[in-house]
Every structure is written in structure tokens, then in C-alpha cells.
Amino acid sequence: MRPLNRPVTAWAGRRVWLVGASSGIGAALAQALLQAGARVALSARRDTLLQSVAAGHAQAVIASFDILDQDAWGTSYQYICAQLGGVDLIVFCAAAYRPERSWDVSPDGAANTLAVNLGSVYTGLATVLPAMLARGSGGIAIVASVAGYVGLPNASVYGPSKAALINLAELLYTDLRPRGLDVYLINPGFVQTPLTAQNKFAMPALQTPQAAAGAIVRGLSAGQFEIHFPKRFTLLVKLLRWLPYRWRFALITHFLVPQ
Secondary structure (H helix, E strand, O other), rough: OOOOOOOOOOOOEEEEEEEOOOOOOHHHHHHHHHHHHOOEEOOOOOOOHHHHHOOOOOOEOOOOOOOOHHHHHHHHHHHHHHHHHHEEEEEOOOOOOOOHHHHOOOHHOOOHHHHHHHHOOOOOOHHHHHHHHHOOEEEEEOOOOHOOOOOOOOOOOHHHHHHHHHHHHHHHHHHHHOOEEEEEEEEEOEOOOOOOHHHOOOOOOOOHHHHHHHHHHHHHHHOOOOEEEEHHHHHHHHHHHHHOOOHHHHHHHHOOOOO
16 A cells, blocks of 8 residues: 655755654654754754754754744744745644642643643744645644543543644644645654653653664654554554443553552
8 A cells, every 4th residue: 555645765964843842752753854954943942952852963953942932933944944945844742741630630731731732833833834825835743742642540631732732733634635744643652751751650661862862763754644652552542442441441441540
């Protein structure tokens, strides 16, 4: 079967804007793409961390800004285009997470998580899509999570935000692929990042950011729509999603809900 997106046969010279590149998966992915020959614009709030990730690489462009500042998106995009000549692929990797049960959620905390995880993606799409649609090429990669597959404890806001991103990536594909654009949905399992360091439970199939970045680069290169990893874990969560609710709730309560 043919891949749903066009395979990336070579990264050399490809212009990638990586939003959320200061740590974790984003930082490792930025380094992997730079090593593969891509020209990478790194964005996040913390300029010093971005400088550390880029490590003076000649193909790296630092464009630090707050993704919740809507006006800053346009300014940063213009700067990146001036440096790189355009953007071939944007990767939305920024995320906010706090482990919390439903009764721990605060309105302000929920609003911030939704703004970072979901609202900023819409702002970014409004920023890059006009030029991509005008030339009939480009790529959108959205990092969601297996936490978006099913309702899991401790992901009271994070999980629904990632479920929304999965839905968004699906509808973007049907909208944009006929117009020449590629759309990728990235659903990692547990990865060693500052976000998952907050978890107080044993995380199955925990991966390093470098392993996650490798899986993402391979998936993008192969033209996959959904890139999920590690499969020994993600396939089990996918199976859980297809179970009848009675069985699903029983398994989640028995194995995942703190007693």
C-alpha cells in the first residue's frame, strides 16, 4: 500500500520549523534533523536552551517567542522566512502537562494547558497555511499522544487536549492532502522529558527523547500519516480503545487508577 504522505527521500536543505524545541522530544528531534542535513528553525520561550540545543550549528536558526502571544507568531515566521526562504515543514511539539485527577483541575490551569496544547496550534496553522496553500506544497506535523486515545487517570486536561489534536490532524489531512500538503500525526508513548518526570507511577515502555526522535524521523521519511511508538505499548492502548466500555473501564480502573 502506498504511504498516505509523500516520503521524504532526503532531508538535506529541507526547511523545518520546530515549535517546542527547547527540551525533550523537540530538542532531540531538532538535533536529529540537523544531523540529517535539514535547515531547522528552533522555537520556544527560552532562548538560552534553544542556543544550547542548536550548539552553534550552521543550519540552525533560533526564533524564540511565547507561543501564547498571537502577534509573535507572525513576527517569528517572517524572521524565519527571511533566514531560510520559507518553511517546508512545521512541527508542533510544544506541550503543557500536569498530572491531576478531575477534582484537582482549576479553571486557570485548564485554560493554560488548552491554550498551549491546542490553541497555539490553531494560531500556528493560521500563520503558515496561506503560503503553503499558495504554492501547493508543505507539511504539517502535530505531536499528540497516546493519552488522546482513551480517557486515562491523571490526564484530566492533557488527555482531552491531545484527543482534540488527533481529531484535528485527521480533518487537516482530508482538507489539505488534496491541495498538495502532507499532514502527520505523531502519537508518542511515554518519553523521558521534564513533563513525564512529574509522574509518580511506573511508566511502561519508557523511551529516551533520542529514540523518540529517531522514530519520528523514520516515520516522516516513510510518509506515514500516524507515527506512533513504541508499538509494543501503543498497540495495546489502541486495542483498549476498541474494547466495549464495560471492559475498557474495568481494565483502566484495575490497572491504572491509583488505589
